[in-house]
Amino acid sequence: MPKRSDELREKLIGLGQGSTRKSYYPELRERIQQLELFRALLESAGDGVLLLAADTLMVLDANGAACRFAGLPWETLTGRPLAAAFPELAGWKPHLTGGTERPSQDGPRDRAWPLADILHATPPPSCPPPVGAEERRLIRQPAPGADLWLELALKRHDIGGTPYVSCIARDVSERLRAEEELRESERKYRALFEAANDAIFLIRDGLVRDANRRACELFGRPMDQLTTMAPRDLSPPVQPLGGPSPQQEGMRIARALAGAPQFFEWTHLRADGTPFDCEISLSRFTLRGEPWLIAIIRDVTEQKKLREIMVQTEKMMSVGGVAAGMAHEINNPLSAIAQSAQNLQRRLAPGVRDNEAAALMSGVDLERVQHYFELRGLAKLVTNIREACGRAAEIVRHMLDFARRSDAERAECDLAALLDRAVELAENDYDLKKRHDFRNIRIVREYAPGTPPAECAATEIEQVLFNLLKNASQAISQKVYPEGEAPRIILRVGVQRGAPGMPAGADGIGGIDAGRADADYVRIEVEDNGPGIDERTRVRVFEPFFTTKPPGEGTGLGLSVSYFIISRNHGGHILVESQPGQWCRFTVLLPAARRAA
Numbered sequence: 001m002p003k004r005s006d007e008l009r010e011k012l013i014g015l016g017q018g019s020t021r022k023s024y025y026p027e028l029r030e031r032i033q034q035l036e037l038f039r040a041l042l043e044s045a046g047d048g049v050l051l052l053a054a055d056t057l058m059v060l061d062a063n064g065a066a067c068r069f070a071g072l073p074w075e076t077l078t079g080r081p082l083a084a085a086f087p088e089l090a091g092w093k094p095h096l097t098g099g100t101e102r103p104s105q106d107g108p109r110d111r112a113w114p115l116a117d118i119l120h121a122t123p124p125p126s127c128p129p130p131v132g133a134e135e136r137r138l139i140r141q142p143a144p145g146a147d148l149w150l151e152l153a154l155k156r157h158d159i160g161g162t163p164y165v166s167c168i169a170r171d172v173s174e175r176l177r178a179e180e181e182l183r184e185s186e187r188k189y190r191a192l193f194e195a196a197n198d199a200i201f202l203i204r205d206g207l208v209r210d211a212n213r214r215a216c217e218l219f220g221r222p223m224d225q226l227t228t229m230a231p232r233d234l235s236p237p238v239q240p241l242g243g244p245s246p247q248q249e250g251m252r253i254a255r256a257l258a259g260a261p262q263f264f265e266w267t268h269l270r271a272d273g274t275p276f277d278c279e280i281s282l283s284r285f286t287l288r289g290e291p292w293l294i295a296i297i298r299d300v301t302e303q304k305k306l307r308e309i310m311v312q313t314e315k316m317m318s319v320g321g322v323a324a325g326m327a328h329e330i331n332n333p334l335s336a337i338a339q340s341a342q343n344l345q346r347r348l349a350p351g352v353r354d355n356e357a358a359a360l361m362s363g364v365d366l367e368r369v370q371h372y373f374e375l376r377g378l379a380k381l382v383t384n385i386r387e388a389c390g391r392a393a394e395i396v397r398h399m400l401d402f403a404r405r406s407d408a409e410r411a412e413c414d415l416a417a418l419l420d421r422a423v424e425l426a427e428n429d430y431d432l433k434k435r436h437d438f439r440n441i442r443i444v445r446e447y448a449p450g451t452p453p454a455e456c457a458a459t460e461i462e463q464v465l466f467n468l469l470k471n472a473s474q475a476i477s478q479k480v481y482p483e484g485e486a487p488r489i490i491l492r493v494g495v496q497r498g499a500p501g502m503p504a505g506a507d508g509i510g511g512i513d514a515g516r517a518d519a520d521y522v523r524i525e526v527e528d529n530g531p532g533i534d535e536r537t538r539v540r541v542f543e544p545f546f547t548t549k550p551p552g553e554g555t556g557l558g559l560s561v562s563y564f565i566i567s568r569n570h571g572g573h574i575l576v577e578s579q580p581g582q583w584c585r586f587t588v589l590l591p592a593a594r595r596a597a
Helices: 004-018 022-044 064-070 115-120 173-195 213-219 245-257 301-348 353-362 366-375 378-403 415-428 430-435 458-476 558-569
Strands: 048-053 059-062 134-141 148-159 162-171 199-204 207-211 262-269 275-287 290-299 411-413 442-447 454-456 488-496 521-528 573-579 583-591
Touching: 048 064, 059 064, 064 162, 148 173, 199 213, 213 262, 213 290, 245 262, 245 275, 245 290, 275 301, 301 353, 301 366, 301 378, 353 366, 366 378, 411 415, 411 458, 415 458, 415 488, 415 521, 454 458, 454 583, 458 488, 458 521, 458 558, 458 583, 558 573, 558 583
Parallel strands: 442 488
Antiparallel strands: 048 059, 048 162, 134 148, 148 162, 199 207, 199 290, 262 275, 275 290, 411 454, 488 521, 521 583, 573 583
């Protein structure tokens, strides 16, 4: 069956050939050429174009794309209702009777319909569409392989007094699918963005424009607050390892915008003003033609603590290798000095037969010699020599303890009981009472119930705890307390899961987990409200022979030996934290005893 335009062409040609007015023929041929050109344009169009009868929506003509969408040849499609081409339109009639164009029922389309919304949408209740000269509709059209999504635009036309309706059908399947894939990709990347363990900032024009959940947690600020701040607003005025924060920030951002990715250490501030160390990766990317920066911020505060522990362990291992040899080399001359001083005292003492005989042979009165020694202080000097030798011998013993592995018997011990016993020893220690009365220090006990025992050598752990208490009391004696504040030592016993650097649970006292039989470590804290220690002292406090005490009052080995006992003998950890001028806290972690199932 010939197409409608072909029939019209033949009629026009026949009319021209049979007319007596041959002057019309060139004009008719020109009109025919225009018709053929217009037809060619319609056939080459990617959109389907249909001409419909206004009253019945009968298909009067259609181009090739419309036939392809309908899955029908032109001969079958024409002369049938529009619902024959698009079954989803069965029973539907557009309201195109008015002369003023109004938006369709779905409203103006300034964007594509979301494919996911269409697939899961519930048809709206039946209601008459608004009257208008144009109406749009999105339909799902069955097709071999995969259904098509078509956007139909119907518009009324009056041609020569006869009403017609044009229907433009556009295949939007790829567009909807691409938009849905884009939305899915955005959802995936947003999920990755929010699930990242590191804080992430998206920065433009020097301000944070977006941040993930971890960033809000790390800085302790809500999203709407973070996205109005610059990175310098989240930093101290001066960086510990550099210059002023604004200057350093500007330099880093300028380099990153120039295309050189930056990786550096930085100190940020939480909302409460607490500083924390972090590593920052800063790089540039382009979005909609504008340069952006992505900053990945990793909190390395705990990693630094763990790094300090590893460095300290290496120092202990290196010192331990030479400690034994040094101790034996020192012991020999030290023994000779101590023995000689002791013999000197014994051979000058009256009442000893050999001394009396030698004095008689020399014609010397031994008691007068003894009196001379006392008047000249020689006896005191010899006593000082012996005390110094004893002190040196104690140092040598510590060095030997430092060098060799302990063979002390291990057993399951209640660390709370060991801590109480260490307190009793500290209360009776002469040196402590000489400086001040330990019993004037208020002892606060915060012991988590149900704390499991630890398998350890009780005497060694007691020595460590006693040393920590002694150091705490000596530090307290150096602080002048304001009115209303008194010396205090807080003792905590609880449990902690995981190695140092991993956060403990929140169920216990003072950040220590409540007692659990399956805990990894039993944790002891000794915290005093003394003067504290600065950062330089804190990182060196476990070094052998390092001490802040005046000459003659400390060997610098107490904490080194304690470190050795905890880390090497028991496979545990000992840490120190401090706020200068306010407090100092030593934490001992010992593996919890494993109970048989």
